[in-house]
Amino acid sequence: xxxxxxxxxxxxxxxxxxxxxxxxxxxxxxxxxxxxxxxxxxxxxxxxxxxxxxxxxxxxxxxxxxxxxxxxxxxxxxxxxxxxxxxxxxxxxxxxxxxxxxxxxxxxxxxxxxxxxxxxxxxxxxxxxxxxxxxxxxxxxxxxxxxxxxxxxxxxxxxxxxxxxxxxxxxxxxxxxxxxxxxxxxxxxxxxxxxxxxxxxxxxxxxxxxxxxxxxxxxxxxxxxxxxxxxxxxxxxxxxxxxxxxxxxxxxxxxxxxxxxxxxxxxxxxxxxxxxxxxxxxxxxxxxxxxxxxxxxxxxx
Numbered sequence: 001x002x003x004x005x006x007x008x009x010x011x012x013x014x015x016x017x018x019x020x021x022x023x024x025x026x027x028x029x030x031x032x033x034x035x036x037x038x039x040x041x042x043x044x045x046x047x048x049x050x051x052x053x054x055x056x057x058x059x060x061x062x063x064x065x066x067x068x069x070x071x072x073x074x075x076x077x078x079x080x081x082x083x084x085x086x087x088x089x090x091x092x093x094x095x096x097x098x099x100x101x102x103x104x105x106x107x108x109x110x111x112x113x114x115x116x117x118x119x120x121x122x123x124x125x126x127x128x129x130x131x132x133x134x135x136x137x138x139x140x141x142x143x144x145x146x147x148x149x150x151x152x153x154x155x156x157x158x159x160x161x162x163x164x165x166x167x168x169x170x171x172x173x174x175x176x177x178x179x180x181x182x183x184x185x186x187x188x189x190x191x192x193x194x195x196x197x198x199x200x201x202x203x204x205x206x207x208x209x210x211x212x213x214x215x216x217x218x219x220x221x222x223x224x225x226x227x228x229x230x231x232x233x234x235x236x237x238x239x240x241x242x243x244x245x246x247x248x249x250x251x252x253x254x255x256x257x258x259x260x261x262x263x264x265x266x267x268x269x270x271x272x273x274x275x276x277x278x279x280x281x282x283x284x285x286x287x288x289x290x291x292x293x294x295x296x297x298x299x300x301x
Contacts, residue, residue, distance in 0.1 A: 001121035001148045005121045005122065006121075006186055006277075006278070007258070007278065009121065009124055009151050009186040010151075010186050010187075010188065010258060010278065010279065010280040011280075012249065012250060013126075013250070016043070016044060016045070016046055017044065017045060017046065017126050017250065018046045018048055018119070018125050018126065019038065019045050019046065019047055019048065019125070019126040019127070019128055020047070020048050020049045020050070020051060020112065020115070020125065020126075020127055020128065021034070021035065021038055021047065021049075021050050021051070021128045021129075021130070022051040022053050022092070022108070022127065022128065022129040022130070022131060022133070022135050022136055023035060023050065023051065023052065023053055023070060023074070023129075023130050023131055023243070024052075024053040024054065024055035024066060024067075024070050024130070024131030024132065024169075025052065025069075025070040025071075025073040025074050025077070026055075026059055026060070026066065026069035026070045026072075026073040027055045027057065027059060027060075027066065027070070027131065027168075028059075028227065029220075029223055029224045029227050029239065029241070030130075030239075030240065030241045030242055030243040030244065031070075031073075031130055031131070031243050032073070032077055032219075032220055032223065033220060033241050033243065033244050033294065033298075034130055034243040034244045034246065034247055035050065035074060035077050036077060036081065036216055036220065036298055037244055037247045037248075037294060037297055037298065038128070038247045039077075039078070039081055039083060039086070040081070040297050040298065040301045041247075041251070041297060041301075044250060044251055045247075045250070047086070047088075048088060048115060048125070049088040049089070049090060049108075049111055049112075049115065050074050050086075050088065050089045050090070051089075051090050051092050051108035051111075051112070051135050052067050052068070052070040052071035052074060052089070052090070052091050052092045052108065053067060053070060053092050053093075053108075053129075053130075053131035053132055053133075053134060053135055054066050054067040054070075054092060054093050054094065054095065054096065054131075054132055054134055054172075054173075055067070055070070055131060055132060055168075055172065056172065057168075063093070063094060063095050063096060063132075063172075064094035064095065067091060067092050067093065067094055068091070070092075070131075071089065071091050071092075074089050075089060077216070080215050080216040080219055081216050090106075090107040090108040090111050091106060091107050091108060092106045092107070092108035092109070092134065092135040093106045093108070093109065093134045093135055093138060094106070095134075096132065096134055096172060096173040096175070096176065097134055097137060097138070097173055097175040097176045097179070098175075099175060100141075100175045100178055100179050100182075101141065102141070103137075103138040103139075103141035103142045104134060104135075104138045105138070105142070106135060106138065108135040109135050109136075109138035109139045109142060110139075110142070112127070112135065112136065112139040112146075113139045113142050113143045113146055116139070116143075116146035116149045116150050117143075117146065117149070119149040119150065120148075120149055121148050121149065124149055124150055124151045124186075125149060125150045125151075126150070126151050126153060126250075127150050127151065127152045127153070128153045128154075128246045128247065129152065129153070129154040129155070129156070129169075129246070130154075130155045130169070130243040130246055131169055132168075132169055132172040132173040132176060133152075133154055133156060133169065133173065133176045133177055133180050134172075134173045134176045136152060136154075136176070136180060137173070137175070137176035137177075137179035137180050138176075140179055140180065140183045140185065141179060144183065144184075146185075147183045147184040147185035148184060148185070150185050150186075151185070151186045151187075151188070152180060152185050152186070152187045152188065153188040153190070153246050153249055154169075154180065154187065154188070154189060154190070154246070155169060155190045155192065155196065155242060155243055155245060155246050156169040156170045156177060156189065156190075156191075156192070157169075157170045157177070157189065157191055157192065157264065157270070158170075158191050158192050158193040158194055159191040159192075159193060159194025159195050159283075160191070160259075160262070160270065160272075160281070161194060162191070162193050162194045164268045164269060165264055165265075165268050165269060165270055166268040167191075167192045167193065169192075170264060170268075171268055174264055174265075174266050174268075177264040178263060178264055181261050181262075181263055181264060181276060181279075182263070182276075184277065186279075186280075187261065187277070187279040187280070188249065188256075188279065188280040188282070189279055189280065189281050189282065190242075190245050190246060190249065190282045190285075191281070191282070192242060195282060195283060195284065195285065196240070196242040196245050196282075196285060197240055197242065198285060198287045199240055199241055199242050199244065199245060199285060199287050199290050199291075200238040200239060200240050200241070200287070201224075201238060201239060201241055201291060202237070202238045202239075203224075203225050203228065203237070205291070206220075206221045206224060206225070207221060209291075209295040209299060210295060210298060210299055213298070213299040213300075214299070216298065217298055217299060220298070224239055224241075227239070241294070244290065244294055245282075245285055245290065248285075248290050248293060248294075249282065251293060252286070252289055252290065252293060253286075254282050254284065254285050254286075255282070255283045255284035255285075256280050256281060256282045256283060257280075257281055257283065258278050258279070258280060258281075259278070259279060259281045260274075260275060260276050260277075260278060260279075261274070261276030261277050261278070261279045262274055262276060263276060
């Protein structure tokens with residue numbers, strides 16, 4: 001695509017958009033909010049598919065186990081929403097990339113390749129990613145030509161002023177992040193610590209706005225409380241619901257700027273001497289507005 005079209009694709013689009021969401025849904029509690037939000041806004045999002053991403057932490061025994069649990073958590077959320085008829089849910093990679101040139105041929109990656117071929121620079125498919133970006137990187141390795149047909153919106157890494165890039169989505173698969181940053185696909189980055197980390201909520205706010213509204217809301221509230229109490233152990237807590245910001249980027253104003261992409265390095269830093277492609281870098285999000293949108297959609301639809 002030409003430079004002007006590329007830059008247009010870094011700007012929040014108007015109207016209905018076709019999207020896929022790549023998510024490590026069982027990893028924590030914020031993915032569930034993001035999935036619920038995007039599925040409950042059909043006036044803005046035509047959701048073409050949901051992809052399960054790998055993850056490995058205390059909630060899984062391996063990246064494959066994390067991906068499998070995420071797949072079934074997506075199905076669980078769809079059931080709670082009364083959307084079990086949505087069947088475009090695909091299992092992703094069962095491991096991280098072994099190199100920057102070797103794809104993992106998962107159902108999710110193959111579906112993304114085939115789906116993206118139906119789009120164009122002037123009518124792109126938006127790829128929202130809220131986990132390790134293995135599936136998206138694999139699709140770009142399988143067929144680099146799809147880069148001009150998609151726009152990637154990723155919650156990954158930390159703010160550029162932060163001391164490192166050792167953020168869960170980034171450090172799990174640095175090779176995949178490098179593939180995405182080095183690709184020609186337009187990229188929107190929502191950094192975690194230093195930017196999106198402001199999007200926090202508490203037990204009392206969740207109970208006030210969501211408890212008793214519907215089965216989905218009750219599940220989200222209780223799941224969040226249970227997760228938080230498991231580590232807070234009676235002490236004060238708030239939880240970051242940062243994954244929702246990839247969805248909210250399309251529907252609310254955020255402070256952002258076009259910058260030259262740095263390159264994620266394997267030592268968990270950014271190489272700012274890398275003369276990378278222009279990307280959209282989100283630098284500030286109005287926390288109260290974010291939750292105003294989230295609570296209204298989840299409680300009233």
